[in-house]
Amino acid sequence: MRKELCFHPDVEFQMLDAHNDSELQRKQVQELIRQRVDLLIISPNQSGPLTELTETVYNQGIPVVILDRRTTSRSYTAYVGGNNVEVGRTAGHYAAQLLQRRGQVLEILGTLGSSPATDRTNGFQEALTQYPQLQRVAQLDGDWRPERVLKQLPTLLRAHPDVDLIFAHNDPMARAAHQVLQQLGAEKRVRIIGVDGLPGPGNGLQLVEDGALNATLLYPTGGEEAIRTALRILHHEPYAKENVLGTMVVDSTNVGTIRNQTEQLAAQRQDIQQQQQRLQEQMRRYASQKTAVNLLLVSLLGQLC
Template sequence: MLRTGTYTRRGFGAILAAGLLASGLAGCGNSDTGGSGGEAGSDKIVLGFSQVGAESGWRTANTTSVKEAATEAGIELKFDDAQQKQENQIKAIRNFIQQKVDVIAFSPVVESGWDTVLKEAKDADIPVILTDRAVDSADKTLYKTFIGSDFVKEGRLSGEWLVEEKKAATGPVNIVELQGTTGSAPANDRKKGFAEAIATNPNLKVVASQSGDFTRAGGKQVMEQFLKANPKIDVLFAHNDDMGLGALEAITAAGKVPGKDITIITIDAVKDGMQALADGKFNFIAECSPLLGPQLMDLVKKVHAGESVPERVETEETTFTPEQAKAALPTRKY
């Protein structure tokens, strides 16, 4: 009994000492990583990411890209879906701040109204990365960088294609425009780029412009209204594929042939949109790639390490005609 008791006390002492040593090591680990929001002693970077929502095929592909890239990069991801509401997104960012994540990234629902919460992140010494959509803040120190597309360029490329396509037109060419979410960067910028491009041809006129909120249901509903109010529509410019796909239903139901009776231009180049283009129902698509995950994780690692990064990182994109869509579809990732 004496040997057993002695062994037990010695064993307990050894366990206690090992525990104290492990505790000390864990404390060192936390200070090295700047108080990560992950498990104690973990060197894993914790990223808080607030997504706009799941309003389109593009957004779903973007979310998948972010999640897969975080896993591949060994980054712990805290993900939030804002369901297209700015108040949800602000709440999520504040939750990330309270959780003391290492980096915050988000795709802003709209452009304005972010200064207060971004200042809170800055005061907490948590770097912020904007993805896909920009903000209109005058204080550029509130975020480290922006990664995404040039939306103005996408609109301009769409307009330039239309100018070339309709250069032989001798009379008015009536255009209806399905805008994205009101106040969002892609809606504002795509509208601007398109308007600048078509201004070179006075025959090209936008006769109606309204938000379809980037959704198929919204695109269908607004297109139905356009068709009732405007007996002669020559061109539809939709700010994304999903609204264009919804509009196809309304156009067909009205007894018109999409792609022939009405020229259709969209932006994104997701699989369903590319299929509509290959089938001749769409006429032109300007690409906006959702596969930002790997580039985002690279930026997360750099800003967490205190490295300098460019103020803007643009994705490489192209445009598609029906024949180009047919060639690209077999290997399309989204």
């Protein structure tokens, strides 16, 4: 979001983090309403608790862009995010491919009640129904938190010692699952699929490249597209109500290519930011020099008078 906003210095951007607390998020949204923001971008922590408030904002005439996580209502201006049902479905088909259509699967879910967790598990189950000998034998409520996985997964794996594959709803939980498997000496036998595919140290792309994960499902964060959609709305330009971002499997066959592409894109964005910073510095110098020239002219005119 901030990188995209570098191209729009006239936009005032305020970001609030609810730290996975739905009640805190409600209070933050209410405060933004009191500030009379021109547009609200919200990623609901949970679908239900934020639905009514989001509808209230929308009905007051404030445009609302829903990012990544949906509410249970269609009362919003635009949605930007991935197709989480497709993410789960793709993970299920890839799991069948890895296990040759037979085996036992354990699923680590995100926060119960959040739309990504609900949609991913629904899509995953939909895919598994096509493979009668591929069974989901257990689920763990990971709440998106790796520390929860580290604490609870060992007991669950001891109860299901024949698990062949773990599907985790995000890469940090998948990384935690790999740590648990290492502790149990099962990291070479049990396959792991995560979700996100972010670049950078310790994130999904590196985990696949290092062999900690067999695969991750690429899940675009949507920040840039959310800003572009918001500006189209504010400028009364044509925009799409539904902006669904695609996914793909990242595994050992393509992770190097994707990592190189993301690194090149990050370098290009950094160059753009540096150029913009230099331009802003030149504009400040110009404004300062212009002020000095004006003061000098006033001084000369005063002497002539």
